[in-house]
Structures are given as C-alpha cells and as structure tokens.
Amino acid sequence: MKDCWKFATPQYLKSGAGISLTVFEYIKELGVEKVYVVIDPNLAKTNNLAKQILAGFQKTDATIFSDFGTNPTTIQVNNSAEIFKEYKADAIIAIGGGSAIDLAKATILTALNGGIIEDYLSGKKGSRPFIPFIAIPTTCGTGSEASPYAVIADPKQKKKRGIEDYNFLPKLVLLDSKLVESLDKTILAGTAIDALAHVCESFVSKKASDITKSSAKGILVGLTDNIEKATFEKDSEHLFAMLNAAFSSRLLYPRTGLTIAHALSHPLGAYTNIHHGCAVTFFLPESFKANYIYNNSAFDEAFKLLGFDKPDDFYNWFAVFTNKSGISRYIQTHLADKEIPVEKIAHDAMESSNIPSNPKPVAENDLIEVINKSISYWNLK
Numbered sequence: 042m043k044d045c046w047k048f049a050t051p052q053y054l055k056s057g058a059g060i061s062l063t064v065f066e067y068i069k070e071l072g073v074e075k076v077y078v079v080i081d082p083n084l085a086k087t088n089n090l091a092k093q094i095l096a097g098f099q100k101t102d103a104t105i106f107s108d109f110g111t112n113p114t115t116i117q118v119n120n121s122a123e124i125f126k127e128y129k130a131d132a133i134i135a136i137g138g139g140s141a142i143d144l145a146k147a148t149i150l151t152a153l154n155g156g157i158i159e160d161y162l163s164g165k166k167g168s169r170p171f172i173p174f175i176a177i178p179t180t181c182g183t184g185s186e187a188s189p190y191a192v193i194a195d196p197k198q199k200k201k202r203g204i205e206d207y208n209f210l211p212k213l214v215l216l217d218s219k220l221v222e223s224l225d226k227t228i229l230a231g232t233a234i235d236a237l238a239h240v241c242e243s244f245v246s247k248k249a250s251d252i253t254k255s256s257a258k259g260i261l262v263g264l265t266d267n268i269e270k271a272t273f274e275k276d277s278e279h280l281f282a283m284l285n286a287a288f289s290s291r292l293l294y295p296r297t298g299l300t301i302a303h304a305l306s307h308p309l310g311a312y313t314n315i316h317h318g319c320a321v322t323f324f325l326p327e328s329f330k331a332n333y334i335y336n337n338s339a340f341d342e343a344f345k346l347l348g349f350d351k352p353d354d355f356y357n358w359f360a361v362f363t364n365k366s367g368i369s370r371y372i373q374t375h376l377a378d379k380e381i382p383v384e385k386i387a388h389d390a391m392e393s394s395n396i397p398s399n400p401k402p403v404a405e406n407d408l409i410e411v412i413n414k415s416i417s418y419w420n421l422k
C-alpha cells in the first residue's frame with residue numbers, strides 16, 4: 042500500500058531494575074524448551090546481573106552465542122545461523138547493544154528461510170514466521186529492540202547494509218537499568234548521542250509530519266540533562282530515561298528517515314570498525330551545520346526543546362560533553378592511524394535510505410565536504 046504509514050512495535054514491553062531476570066518466567070509461560078541466546082561477549086565479564094542471567098540459562102536447555110564484535114559481520118551471522126539450525130531452538134533471546142540484537146535478527150531470518158545472510162542483504166525476503174524473539178538491550182542508544190531493521194557489515198564489500206523485515210520486532214522487550222550501569226562511560230555516551238541523533242534527525246527530516254514531530258518533542262525535552270546524568274552518574278532514574286528515549290526515538294524514524302549524519306556513519310563504520318554511536322557523533326555537528334539553512338525553523342525548535350537558545354549553545358554543549366565523556370579521545374585514538382577513504386564513504390552514503398529524507402538535497406560532493414569538515418572538526422588529518 043502506498044503513501045501510508047506502517048505502525049509496528051514490539052508486542053510487549055516491561056521495564057524495571059532487575060526486570061531482565063523475569064525472562065525465565067516468560068520462557069516458561071511460552072512453553073519454550075530450547076533457547077538460543079545471543080549475548081554481548083563482554084557483558085558477562087563486567088555485569089553481575091548478566092552473570093546471573095547466564096547462570097540461569099546454564100540450568101536450562103540453551104545455546105549461547107557470543108562470537109561477534111562491535112559491528113556484526115556477514116561471516117558471524119552465517120556462523121550463528123548454522124549453529125542455530127543445528128540446535129533447532131524454539132525461541133531466541135538477544136542480550137546486548139545493537140550489535141547483539143541485529144545479529145540475532147539476522148540469525149533467525151537466515152536460519153528459518155535458508156541461504157546465507159548476503160542473500161537477504163541483496164533483497165531476498167523471508168517468508169517463514171519467526172519464533173518468539175526477546176530483546177534485552179544493554180545500551181541506551183541504538184533502539185534496535187524497537188525497529189524493523191538490522192544492519193550487518195559485509196567485510197568483502199567493506200559495506201554496512203541494512204535489512205528491513207517487520208518480523209524483526211520482538212515479542213518482548215525488557216528494559217533494565219542494571220544491565221546498562223556497567224557500560225563503559227565513553228560507549229554509554231556514544232550510544233546516548235546516537236539516541237539524540239535519532240530524535241533530532243527525525244525532527245528535521247524532510248519526511249517529518251505533525252504526528253512524528255509531536256512525539257519527538259516529548260523526547261527532546263530534558264534529553265541533554267538525561268544524557269549527562271546517565272553518563273556521569275549512572276543512576277537508575279537517568280539510565281531509564283535514556284533507555285526510554287532510545288526506544289521511543291527508534292519508533293519514529295521508520296516513519297521519517299534520518300539525515301546525512303546517519304547515511305555517512307554506516308560506511309565510516311564499515312571502513313574503520315568504529316562504534317556506531319561514535320561514528321554518528323563524528324558526523325553530527327557538520328551534518329547539522331550543512332543542513333541548517335534548509336530547515337532552520339525545525340533545527341531552532343529542536344535546539345530550544347533541548348534547552349539551547351541558539352545553535353552555538355548546542356554545539357558548545359556537544360563539544361564539552363564529547364570531551365568530558367571521552368568520545369573525542371575515542372574518535373582520535375581510533376581514527377588517528379586509519380585511512381579515512383573520503384570519496385568511497387561519500388559514494389556509499391549516497392545509497393542510504395536516509396538521503397531522500399535529508400533536509401538539503403545532496404550530491405556526492407556535498408558529502409565529501411561534510412566528511413572533510415568533520416575530519417578537521419576532530420583534528421584528524
């Protein structure tokens with residue numbers, strides 16, 4: 042059906058400190074016997090609640106998969122799908138950030154429908170109904186638990202590509218501040234800026250409507266305060282505020298699309314393996330500045346809702362926050378000795394579904410300018 046919105050959300054959502062332990066009750070309720078668990082490889086090393094959850098799965102019939110990194114790859118997905126098929130699970134649980142959740146989505150799609158993940162990245166569609174999928178996010182940015190998309194890196198083509206499938210929306214999402222509090226401060230900050238980017242980009246998008254804008258307004262108010270307190274104090278109230286912001290902002294952008302900040306972030310991630318939230322942070326200021334005159338009223342309104350009277354006040358806050366949280370250092374350390382293939386990133390970004398929704402109509406040269414300005418912004422060569 043053309044020219045209409047598709048509404049889709051996870052079926053159930055529960056939130057609370059320690060709520061993730063209720064996953065076992067839910068599995069019992071579903072009558073599930075064999076569970077496939079995709080869990081962030083570092084989580085159980087640093088988080089006591091995650092250790093408890095893993096110990097719980099050891100008492101059940103479960104297969105645990107943790108062999109993936111910051112940007113899940115086609116190879117890792119195909120490996121996971123093979124293990125999944127052999128094991129014949131009747132439910133899948135993802136515990137982690139966007140990488141764990143996206144890998145779980147891609148695993149089910151490939152394992153249930155056959156072939157390899159590259160087929161689906163090239164447009165093949167799955168037809169078999171999903172088994173119950175439970176997502177337990179442990180970062181507060183990507184919002185993958187609320188989205189019909191999975192993004193997978195293809196190392197052969199050096200590209201990150203997305204798949205849309207409305208079966209990707211989980212049956213149950215559990216938002217648990219206890220799983221986020223052990224997250225490294227810099228990564229937490231990067232994921233929080235990703236959530237801020239989702240809501241701001243959705244708000245200024247060419248495809249934004251009165252309905253998406255009114256939802257975005259509610260997320261923007263108080264967001265920078267929540268980002269700071271969640272990052273530096275890691276208290277339950279503000280971690281929940283960020284978990285909620287990440288979830289809610291991700292519901293918006295299948296309706297609005299995003300901007301060049303996101304279009305550019307994926308190829309940068311594919312070429313340098315930089316964390317997604319930090320890749321978005323890398324492009325955010327110069328992308329906003331390039332777009333400002335094309336929709337200045339929406340940008341001004343978004344900045345005001347965030348608590349800034351002028352655009353420069355927002356950029357000053359952004360510079361202080363990215364320094365204090367360690368994102369600047371992460372970007373400089375991670376990218377200092379890497380070649381940033383400017384033309385290739387611009388070329389790949391033009392294929393992004395976020396280009397048509399960008400306020401400014403852009404060509405490759407415009408993107409090259411934004412990439413070069415971003416390189417200067419972060420004092421890289």
Ligand SMILES: [Fe+2]
Binds near residue numbers: 317
């Ligand atoms: Fe993002």
